[in-house]
Amino acid sequence: MLDVCHLRKEYNDLEAVKDISFSLGPGDIFGFIGSNGAGKTTTIRMIATLLEPTAGTAVLNGVDVREDPMAIRRMLGYMPDFFGLYDDVKVYEYLDFFASLYEVPARRRPGVIHDCLTMTNLSGKRDAFVQSLSRGMQQRLCLARCLVHDPSLLLLDEPASGLDPRARAELKELILELGKSGKIIIVSSHILPELADFCNTVGIIEKGELLAFGPVDEVVRNHRPARILEIKLIDRAPGAARLLAKMTGVLDAQAAGEDEVRMDFNGDLQAQAELVRALVADGYQMLGLKEDHADLEDVFLKLTKGAVN
Amino acid sequence: MKPADPNNKKTLFAVRRPAGKNPFAGLTPASVASQTRAAATYMTKDFGPWVRKLFFTNPMKIEVIRFKGRFINVTPSAALNRTMLAMAVLSYLAITWMVWLARRDLDPVVPILIQTVLMLLVGPAAAHGTIAGERDRKSWDLLQVAPISHAEIVTGKFLSIFAMMVAAVIAFLPSVLIAWLFHVNGYGDSTQYVTASGLWRLILIEGISLASATAATTYTIYLSSRMKSANATLATAISSLVGLYLVVPLGLAALVSNGSGKVMDLLMVYHPIWAIVRIWESANDNITLPFLDKFYGLPTIGLYALLSAVFLGAATKVLKKRAGND
Numbered sequence: 001m002l003d004v005c006h007l008r009k010e011y012n013d014l015e016a017v018k019d020i021s022f023s024l025g026p027g028d029i030f031g032f033i034g035s036n037g038a039g040k041t042t043t044i045r046m047i048a049t050l051l052e053p054t055a056g057t058a059v060l061n062g063v064d065v066r067e068d069p070m071a072i073r074r075m076l077g078y079m080p081d082f083f084g085l086y087d088d089v090k091v092y093e094y095l096d097f098f099a100s101l102y103e104v105p106a107r108r109r110p111g112v113i114h115d116c117l118t119m120t121n122l123s124g125k126r127d128a129f130v131q132s133l134s135r136g137m138q139q140r141l142c143l144a145r146c147l148v149h150d151p152s153l154l155l156l157d158e159p160a161s162g163l164d165p166r167a168r169a170e171l172k173e174l175i176l177e178l179g180k181s182g183k184i185i186i187v188s189s190h191i192l193p194e195l196a197d198f199c200n201t202v203g204i205i206e207k208g209e210l211l212a213f214g215p216v217d218e219v220v221r222n223h224r225p226a227r228i229l230e231i232k233l234i235d236r237a238p239g240a241a242r243l244l245a246k247m248t249g250v251l252d253a254q255a256a257g258e259d260e261v262r263m264d265f266n267g268d269l270q271a272q273a274e275l276v277r278a279l280v281a282d283g284y285q286m287l288g289l290k291e292d293h294a295d296l297e298d299v300f301l302k303l304t305k306g307a308v309n
Numbered sequence: 310m311k312p313a314d315p316n317n318k319k320t321l322f323a324v325r326r327p328a329g330k331n332p333f334a335g336l337t338p339a340s341v342a343s344q345t346r347a348a349a350t351y352m353t354k355d356f357g358p359w360v361r362k363l364f365f366t367n368p369m370k371i372e373v374i375r376f377k378g379r380f381i382n383v384t385p386s387a388a389l390n391r392t393m394l395a396m397a398v399l400s401y402l403a404i405t406w407m408v409w410l411a412r413r414d415l416d417p418v419v420p421i422l423i424q425t426v427l428m429l430l431v432g433p434a435a436a437h438g439t440i441a442g443e444r445d446r447k448s449w450d451l452l453q454v455a456p457i458s459h460a461e462i463v464t465g466k467f468l469s470i471f472a473m474m475v476a477a478v479i480a481f482l483p484s485v486l487i488a489w490l491f492h493v494n495g496y497g498d499s500t501q502y503v504t505a506s507g508l509w510r511l512i513l514i515e516g517i518s519l520a521s522a523t524a525a526t527t528y529t530i531y532l533s534s535r536m537k538s539a540n541a542t543l544a545t546a547i548s549s550l551v552g553l554y555l556v557v558p559l560g561l562a563a564l565v566s567n568g569s570g571k572v573m574d575l576l577m578v579y580h581p582i583w584a585i586v587r588i589w590e591s592a593n594d595n596i597t598l599p600f601l602d603k604f605y606g607l608p609t610i611g612l613y614a615l616l617s618a619v620f621l622g623a624a625t626k627v628l629k630k631r632a633g634n635d
Contacts, residue, residue: 048454049453049454049633050450050453050454050633051633052633070456070458071456073454073455073456074456076454078450078451078454080447080450080451082447083447083448083450083451084443084445084446084447084448085446085448086446086448087446097368098451098455100366100368101368101452101455101456101457102455102456103456145451
């Protein structure tokens, strides 16, 4: 269980993270969304014990990051957005080094490393030098490094950056698999559709403030912008747009050519049915009505202003 | 009164006494004994594993693996490194061969002087990236989130380099021993140095050589803990060592050119080459060893050992101070 309680970080007169609180349980895959400089990495680094919070704290399985950082480090795996690997060591030696850092007993290490390499699909590269690996493989090696001590919390800061589509898909699968094994996973990313695919919880942060937090569906439902309706007609779309603009729930209605009206609509289903009835009653020949579903990206764009970009 | 708990570090060393003006109030022989027993149990319980982890099972020995990977493994990308290693081995064999050829004329101090100069350069060269290099390649965070203390990181990295320096001393030993055993002085005496006092001098100057290189290495580790770039660390370390060992002695020599030798001896107590030469000269000049022994031998080694400990401690302190703020 991870409880982030009123976490704050100030640098001189800049408040990088403002009073962030949230809770995650085993199996939660939390997508941390925000523009560059929004405060994602700062928050993650505070949870990872790399940055000391100005105020507030985070508690992982009952251990406070400020009181016992060493105990927290034994329970977490951290993959930074930019990381370097040691040159001149082989993949196995690299993982063995980190396993020894995390006090994995020497007799268990070969088995643990074998499992991590299998899980990250790097078994064939066991004896390769780390500098000879491709970017995608290095990302996977870094993830394997995070897993050698079987942490209960994984902090993955932009894990998919620089990966090709296949490597991204593999990474997604791996994260889902790890989530199923009961780990708490925090993933920050800019690629919103991807996060929506495999995260069961999201948080949107801007200027250090957590603007939304919760299950993906709930966040989309609670924060979605006005629905976009598209009405297809045989003709006279401008006239239909003028009529619709005056109706309940219609925020804006614009004709797109002679045969289509697009409108922002925040009414309920009753009001939506009323639109159709009014158009038919006025003699408009309607071919269909389609709703553009709002997604995480729409919510993100609605909530944030991109001020920190 | 409840006995002190040896498992609780926080309360163990806390002085527990009732509030009041008398600072000794509440301190009874029984409470002091209990506190002392608990402290002793704590120390013996935790000290052993701590020492073992710090010095013997320290995972930072990866530096040695990296050294092996860089110079000994056969990979196409390591061609340049392997060439450098091959040249070093050839140079080493050539030096040993030359020492053998010149064994009758060569003073045993010469190979040790070469070894000292080389180690004063190679130690910092090996140590400059220990911490700044981790920052350069952005692998420092990965170490910082591991459950390893800063003292273990610093000590482990130092021990890796120290092991290499000991290996270098051992590598030079054949040359030193050849010169020591076969040197013939101007009177045709080949046993001048092969005495107990000659052996002691040899041990002392080997000690000074290793200790001075160790101090230079730990100084570089300290710089590496402070600086962000490995290259800047190396430049600073080499320039300060050149200043200390070359420029300062020249300046001192100019300043005290008319002074007595003892003033210079006092001022140059920090200088390994000076110390080595003075100790060895004492064999020729019939200077009694006890004076030099007290002045340049063990005290010089002790000074360097102390400096090394101070630099390692300072490096650990810098890292502790910076933790959570980088």
